[in-house]
Amino acid sequence: xxxxxxxxxxxxxQEVRAFLAEKLPADIAExxxxxxxxxxxxxxxxxxxxxxxxxxxxxxxxELGGTGWTPMQKHIFDEECALxxxxxxxxxxVTMVAPVIMKFGNEAQxxxxxxxxxxxxxxxxxxxxxxxxGSDLASLRTKxxxxxxxxxxxxxxxxxxxxxxxxxxFTLVRTQDTGKPQEGITFLLIDMKSPGISVxxxxxxxxxxxxxxxxxxxxxxxxxxxxxxxxxxxxxAKYLLGHERTSIAAVGRSKAQLRKLKGIAKVELAGxxxxxxxxxxxxxxxxxxxxxxxxxxLVLRTLYAESEGKPVGAExxxxxIKGTQIQQGLTxxxxxxxxxxxxxxxxxAFRDEGWNEEPVGPDYGPALAPLYFNWxxxxxxxxxxxxxxxxxxxxxxxx
Amino acid sequence: MSFxxxxxxxxxxxxxxxxxxxxxxFEQRNKIRKGDGGWSREIWAEFAALGWLxxxxxxxxxxxxxxxxxxxxxMEQFGKALVVEPFVATIVLGAEIVAKADPARxxxxxxxxxxxxxxxxxxxxEPNSRYDLPRVSTMATQGDEGWILDGHKAVVLxxxxxxxxxxxxxxxxxxxxRDGITLFLVPGDAEGLTKKTYPTIDxxxxxxxxxxxxxxxxxxxLGEMGHALDIxxxxxxxxxxxxxxxxxxxxxxxxxxxxxxxxxxxxxGKPLGSFQVLQxxxxxxxxxxxxxxxxxxxxxGLMDTVGGVERARAASIIKAEIGRxxxxxxxxxxxxxxxxxxxxxxxxxxxxxxxRLIDVTFGNAGHHLSRIxxxx
Ligand SMILES: Cc1cc2nc3c(=O)[nH]c(=O)nc-3n(C[C@H](O)[C@H](O)[C@H](O)COP(=O)(O)OP(=O)(O)OC[C@H]3O[C@@H](n4cnc5c(N)ncnc54)[C@H](O)[C@@H]3O)c2cc1C
Ligand SMILES: Cc1cc2nc3c(=O)[nH]c(=O)nc-3n(C[C@H](O)[C@H](O)[C@H](O)COP(=O)(O)OP(=O)(O)OC[C@H]3O[C@@H](n4cnc5c(N)ncnc54)[C@H](O)[C@@H]3O)c2cc1C
Numbered sequence: 091x092x093x094x095x096x097x098x099x100x101x102x103x104q105e106v107r108a109f110l111a112e113k114l115p116a117d118i119a120e121x122x123x124x125x126x127x128x129x130x131x132x133x134x135x136x137x138x139x140x141x142x143x144x145x146x147x148x149x150x151x152x153e154l155g156g157t158g159w160t161p162m163q164k165h166i167f168d169e170e171c172a173l174x175x176x177x178x179x180x181x182x183x184v185t186m187v188a189p190v191i192m193k194f195g196n197e198a199q200x201x202x203x204x205x206x207x208x209x210x211x212x213x214x215x216x217x218x219x220x221x222x223x224g225s226d227l228a229s230l231r232t233k234x235x236x237x238x239x240x241x242x243x244x245x246x247x248x249x250x251x252x253x254x255x256x257x258x259x260f261t262l263v264r265t266q267d268t269g270k271p272q273e274g275i276t277f278l279l280i281d282m283k284s285p286g287i288s289v290x291x292x293x294x295x296x297x298x299x300x301x302x303x304x305x306x307x308x309x310x311x312x313x314x315x316x317x318x319x320x321x322x323x324x325x326x327a328k329y330l331l332g333h334e335r336t337s338i339a340a341v342g343r344s345k346a347q348l349r350k351l352k353g354i355a356k357v358e359l360a361g362x363x364x365x366x367x368x369x370x371x372x373x374x375x376x377x378x379x380x381x382x383x384x385x386x387x388l389v390l391r392t393l394y395a396e397s398e399g400k401p402v403g404a405e406x407x408x409x410x411i412k413g414t415q416i417q418q419g420l421t422x423x424x425x426x427x428x429x430x431x432x433x434x435x436x437x438x439a440f441r442d443e444g445w446n447e448e449p450v451g452p453d454y455g456p457a458l459a460p461l462y463f464n465w466x467x468x469x470x471x472x473x474x475x476x477x478x479x480x481x482x483x484x485x486x487x488x489x
Numbered sequence: 490m491s492f493x494x495x496x497x498x499x500x501x502x503x504x505x506x507x508x509x510x511x512x513x514x515f516e517q518r519n520k521i522r523k524g525d526g527g528w529s530r531e532i533w534a535e536f537a538a539l540g541w542l543x544x545x546x547x548x549x550x551x552x553x554x555x556x557x558x559x560x561x562x563x564m565e566q567f568g569k570a571l572v573v574e575p576f577v578a579t580i581v582l583g584a585e586i587v588a589k590a591d592p593a594r595x596x597x598x599x600x601x602x603x604x605x606x607x608x609x610x611x612x613x614x615e616p617n618s619r620y621d622l623p624r625v626s627t628m629a630t631q632g633d634e635g636w637i638l639d640g641h642k643a644v645v646l647x648x649x650x651x652x653x654x655x656x657x658x659x660x661x662x663x664x665x666x667r668d669g670i671t672l673f674l675v676p677g678d679a680e681g682l683t684k685k686t687y688p689t690i691d692x693x694x695x696x697x698x699x700x701x702x703x704x705x706x707x708x709x710x711l712g713e714m715g716h717a718l719d720i721x722x723x724x725x726x727x728x729x730x731x732x733x734x735x736x737x738x739x740x741x742x743x744x745x746x747x748x749x750x751x752x753x754x755x756x757x758g759k760p761l762g763s764f765q766v767l768q769x770x771x772x773x774x775x776x777x778x779x780x781x782x783x784x785x786x787x788x789x790g791l792m793d794t795v796g797g798v799e800r801a802r803a804a805s806i807i808k809a810e811i812g813r814x815x816x817x818x819x820x821x822x823x824x825x826x827x828x829x830x831x832x833x834x835x836x837x838x839x840x841x842x843x844x845r846l847i848d849v850t851f852g853n854a855g856h857h858l859s860r861i862x863x864x865x
Contacts, residue, residue, distance in 0.1 A: 219828070222755075223756075224756060224827050224828060225757070225827070226756040226757045226758075229756070229757075229758075248828070249828045292832055292833075292834075293832065293833040293834070294831045294832060294838075295823075295830075295831060295832065295833055295838030295839070295841070295842060296690075297690075301828075301831075358619075359617050359619065360619045360620065360621065360856070361619075361621050361665075362621075362624065362664070362665060368855070368859070370855050370858065370859060371855065425845075425849075426849075426853060426855065429619040429620060430614055430620075430643060430849055430850070431616075431643065431644060432690070432845075432846070432849045433644050433689040433690060433691070433693075433695055433849060433850075434644065434687045434689060434690075434695055434697075435688045435689055436687060450643075450644075450685050450687065450697040451616070451643070451644075451697075459690050459845075460690070462845075463690070463838075463841075463842060463845075464831075466820065466824070466830070466831060466841075467828075467831050469824055470823075470824065470828060470830070470831065471828070474824075474827065475824075476764075476766060479766075
């Protein structure tokens, strides 16, 4: 097993680093570094820069506009991006719906949607969850009835991340009520400008509004926007979930957070000494670094297995659980690092538009407690950690 | 040692609970929190009329002479309702400091405080002091007629609305020396005082205070010159118990909400509560709450009888415990609520935030564990 970067890989790292140094807009990197929100405009601006370079879609096959990178290159790229403060590429288009369109969509759909995903001209959101269907997604009830060459869709989606910006939503709808609940589900692409769609923000406990309720009232969706066969949506959705694979572990982002945390822990004082010298704090930091290293190890092993064409199996569930635990642990240490300055609530400091006034407390302070509270979501969304464990118990342990 | 409450104490807790159930439901509380100033003067006046502001104040200062256990009983109910009024700032901290530091001034000020007509805040911690009580660098220098204050006080609980601020400043010694810290009474609208006020993330109010040549008269000195730290520590210890009791109330409410949610939310055709893994976690949450409750009242009982290291150790133990247990209960509650737990609309997230912010007030679990180790 080769665990040291080869000279080629090291050269690649330098190439990525140089690109980021040159092209990543400083204002965006600064916002990311401070944990402030990245506006839609900023996201699109950065994604277009990546697109221009041909680096927006490391997970796509090269012939469709992907990079053709090895797993290790993908990993290096993610890590360098995170360390440089590049915002993450919004996954709904590039990493989630695109692979489904590639695998199960028809030629017309590929031609219509994939280029605009690559160029970030379309913003996508994921309309799976419903008020009554969370962990039990197969119980979803949003109904689609065929009427000529259109489906008429009625129902409510919820928790739809960043739907307020979206041009398109990929969604699961029920086209049949009989049989097993998994069977009558259809995968539709819905134009968010369609009459009958309304998007309502949901405020989360950190005060932000990144999730939404999406109401669908007699929304007419052309049959040509159906992926694959009617009633087979569950299979496509499962393919999509399997496709998130290693990116949910977010090793690069956690490394960047760890680095930031160490920086803060060197300047924040307790008892007149930097808290990084506090034995208890230092031990917790060391432990999380160990956890992160073990996470990265399993990510790499999984990537290599994938590149050798081996089935991915249950690994993503382990990675999701450990990855989110580490992310949450880091946000906890970050919040603790600033002591009483976790308390002031200064949402102005992390608005999309930016803020020019001085916050109370350290500059990096205002985002930290909101980040901790917001990051509780990581063990809930994308299949909660309990559901991951249920999957593992069945799939791996045979229970 | 007695582990049962007296009839009076039970009645007190019941009447507070009834009042809050009636006037301080989650919706009402949100309205209050989002209103002018972030808390309700009317509710405050009712607290005063019911005698709750007077309860923890000594009889000789116009109060009812309640014990720390009485105080804890009140705070537990306040925790259950997520009360945002400046009770900790004015009564638990302000009134207690005045009483301990200067009985003569107390006789003057505290009756007004008990009547709900005068608000206090304790401006002690500073940007670099974190939880270290002796670390005070705000300076008080002698002027022609009185004192001149310069410095920065950080995250002063309800520092925005206080009529009078109790400000710690150095009249001698340096950095973290125990000696040389003196308390001053400063009007909330003193000239040269800049207040940056803000809501806190858990729905309270706070302020950062800049003292830039703030002049006060010689009578502003509260208590003995240069020897405030003993008083500050004593009051902070008791505040740790009060905050822990509030935390215990918030934990109990959190467990109740979560249990209800597990009974009503169905997934996979069954209530969530039928999944054993969730049952066990709810039981763990309840268990943490039971233990914290018992330890909290044991500590409250101790507070009025012991002093020095014993008192400090007891306070740190309960504060460390509430920090850890409160975090566990709050995080689990949000997790078991799934997406709903992440929404501002649900009460559970607000309890979670309060529990986490109780931890960062007067020392988090890590700080108090180190303090305990240091005392061993
Ligand atoms: C911030 C955020 C963003 C989101 N973004 C999107 C999005 O863009 N698109 C989208 O479609 N969805 C999105 N979701 C929804 C997310 O996928 C669901 O919240 C998640 O699947 C959990 O469902 P639920 O919230 O209904 O919780 P529930 O299913 O009600 O679960 C509540 C709790 O019970 C546990 N539980 C449930 N069933 C079992 C069981 N059988 N055994 C053991 N434990 C169980 C869960 O793990 C959880 O802890 C988002 C959620 C959040 C919080
Ligand atoms: C040192 C020792 C001394 C003992 N002394 C005595 C004695 O003097 N007299 C006597 O009569 N017995 C005695 N016992 C027996 C003891 O009471 C049993 O071991 C105990 O009741 C558990 O039963 P089991 O060993 O059959 O385990 P099982 O019942 O088979 O349980 C195995 C595991 O599964 C768990 N489990 C079982 N059912 C559930 C469920 N529904 N949900 C979740 N988890 C579950 C258990 O908690 C345990 O972890 C002793 C046992 C030990 C180890």
